[in-house]
Amino acid sequence: MRVTSLLVATGVLLSLAPAAAAEPVVRIHDIQGTARVSPLDGQRVTGVAGVVTGVRGYGSVRGFWFQDPEPDGDPRTSEGLFVFTGKQTPAVAVGDAVVVGGKVTEYYPTASGETPETTANQSVTELVEASWQLTGRGEVPAEVVGPDAVPGEFAPLEGNIDKRELEPQRYALDYYESREGMLLRVDDARVVGPTDSYRALWITSKPEHNANGRGGTTYTDYADANAGRLKVESLADGPFPAANVGDSLRGSTEGPLDYSRFGGYVLEATGLGEHRPGGLRPETTRPQRDDELAIATYNVENLAPDNDQAKFDRLAQGVVEHLAAPDVLALEEVQDNSGPNDNGVVAADETLRRFTDAIAAAGGPRYLWRQIDPQNNADGGQPGGNIRVAFLYNPARVSFVDRPGGDATTPVHPVERGNRLGLSASPGRIDPASDAWTASRKPLAGEFVFRGRTVLVVANHFNSKGGDQPLHGRLQPPERVSELQREKQAQAVRGFVDEALAIDDQARVVVLGDLNDYGFAPAVQRLTEGGALVPLAGALPPLERYSYVYEGNSQQLDHILATPSLRADYDLVHINAEFADQASDHDPQIARFTVR
Missing domain, CATH: 3.60.10.10 (Endonuclease/exonuclease/phosphatase)
Incomplete structure (x- = not known):
C-alpha cells in the first residue's frame, strides 16, 4: 500500500509520520545500492540532495524524480530516485535543487490477484512519507542511450534476480535498473510500437538490431528479447504524437526512467523529439486467379x-x-x-x-x-x-x-x-x-x-x-x-x-x-x-x-x-x-x- 502525505503552501511536504530520532544523511546512490532492492529498504533517511528532473502531476501516482549531480562513479548505482506524493501534486519544478527526507521503500506494481511477494514484476525504489526543502536551482545532464549503450544480452537466467548484484555492462535489465530514476536521452529514435490509447509508444535505441523491412523490431527467438526496446510516455499535458511503426522522434527524447508492470522500463519524457512520419502504408494483396x-x-x-x-x-x-x-x-x-x-x-x-x-x-x-x-x-x-x-x-x-x-x-x-x-x-x-x-x-x-x-x-x-x-x-x-x-x-x-x-x-x-x-x-x-x-x-x-x-x-x-x-x-x-x-x-x- 502506498502512503500519502500532506502538501502545504510553502512547497514543503510534511510527512504524516514522525521522523525517527537518528535518520542517516545519505546520497541517492546509497539508497539505490548495487542491486534491485535498496540496502536501506524500510529505513528513514534525511538530507538526500539532488535536482528535480521530472514531475508527475496527474493520476493517483504523483510525485517527482530527482538526481544527484555528483555521481559516485560506480556504474551499478543509480543517481536518480522517485519521491511518491500520492494524489497530491508536488510543488516543485524541473531544475529545482532539493533536499529530501523520507522512508525508503520498494514498490512492486501488481496485477489483479498479485501481491508484492507473488508478482514477477520488478520493484521501484522510492521515497514515501517524504518532506523536502528547496535550496536553489541546478541541473544534471541527461545520459545518452546510443546504439551500443544497452547490452544485447537481456537478463541473467538465475531465478529471482531481485538481490543479485547488478552487471550493467553485461545485461540489459541490469543496465536499465542501474539507471532507474535517472535522466536519459535517446536521439533520433525510431518507433517500433505504435501509439496506444494510453499515450504511450515504443522506440528502440538499437535501430539495426532485428530490424524488419517496415521499420519494426522482430522477435525471432526466446534468447533475444530485443534489448533496445524502450517504452515512452509523456509527463507533459500537451498533445502526444499518433505514431506508427517506422516513424521517428527527430532530435532528443528525454526524461527520467521509471518502471511499470505495463511493459517494464519506461522513459517518462519531459521532452519528445519531433514526430516524423515514416510513410508506412497498409498493404494490399493481389486477387486470386480463377484456379x-x-x-x-x-x-x-x-x-x-x-x-x-x-x-x-x-x-x-x-x-x-x-x-x-x-x-x-x-x-x-x-x-x-x-x-x-x-x-x-x-x-x-x-x-x-x-x-x-x-x-x-x-x-x-x-x-x-x-x-x-x-x-x-x-x-x-x-x-x-x-x-x-x-x-x-x-x-x-x-x-x-x-x-x-x-x-x-x-x-x-x-x-x-x-x-x-x-x-x-x-x-x-x-x-x-x-x-x-x-x-x-x-x-x-x-x-x-x-x-x-x-x-x-x-x-x-x-x-x-x-x-x-x-x-x-x-x-x-x-x-x-x-x-x-x-x-x-x-x-x-x-x-x-x-x-x-x-x-x-x-x-x-x-x-x-x-x-x-x-x-x-x-x-x-x-x-x-x-x-x-x-x-x-x-x-x-x-x-x-x-x-x-x-x-x-x-x-x-x-x-x-x-x-x-x-x-x-x-x-x-x-x-x-x-x-x-x-x-x-x-x-x-x-x-x-x-x-x-
Missing part, C-alpha cells in the same frame, strides 16, 4: 453487434480491398449477439450478419457463414462475449459441405467417404471435451469443395498468453505457463491432421488462425514436426514473419499451415498491428492454393 483457392485468417478483436459501424466498415474494407475478397475467411474473436453482456446468449448470427452486410456494402461478395455456438462462458475471452471462430465463404467460388452432427460438445473426425476424404460432421469441433480446451476456443473444422476437390479447413484460436511472466520481470527466465495448454491444443489439432493423412496421404488440410504463439514455440513446432504441416510463413525471411506488435516486438501469433499436397502463394498483409489507428490488433494473412 486458386484463396483462404485467409483474421482476428477481428471482439467483434460484437454493439460495435460502432466504423469498426465493421474498417474490417470490411480490409477484407475487400486489402485481402482481395478471399474465397474462405476464418475469423477469430467473433462475439455473441449481446457482446460482453453476460446474459446467457450464445448465438452470433447478428454479429456475422452485420459483418457480411458491411462486406457486401464495401463491394465484396455476399458471404455465407458457418460456425458452432459454444457453451455459455466456456471458451474464455471477455466474460459474456462467448468469442468463437467462424468461417465466411463465397458461394460463387467455393462450396461448403454441410453434414449434420456438429455441436458444441461432439468431436469431429476425418472419415473416408467413397473415394474421397470428408468429415464426420461439417462444421464440427475438434475434441471439444478435452481439457486442452478449458476456457479456450475449440477449433472449427469445415469441409469445402473447390473445382471438384475437397479441402478440409481448421480454424483455430489457441489460448492466450495470460498468466505468463513478463520478459522484463525479476524472475528469469520468465515462466510461460500458458504454453503448456497450447502444446496440448496443438497435439489435438495435429491428431486430427494425422487422422486425415492416415486415410489419404495426399489429404488437403489447411490449419490456420490465431495460435497465440511464435513459429519457434513448442506448440507450433508440434504442428509442423515431421513435415505433416508446412508453415507457410517459412517462405518469408525470419524478420518478416510477424502479425502482431507487443511492447515494441513485432511477433508472429497468426499462422497458416497446410499439408504438403497443397502448393501455396502466401502473403502476410500488414494493415493493423503497426498503426496507431487500428481496426484490430492483428494483421490478417492469406494463402492462395493451387488445388489438384
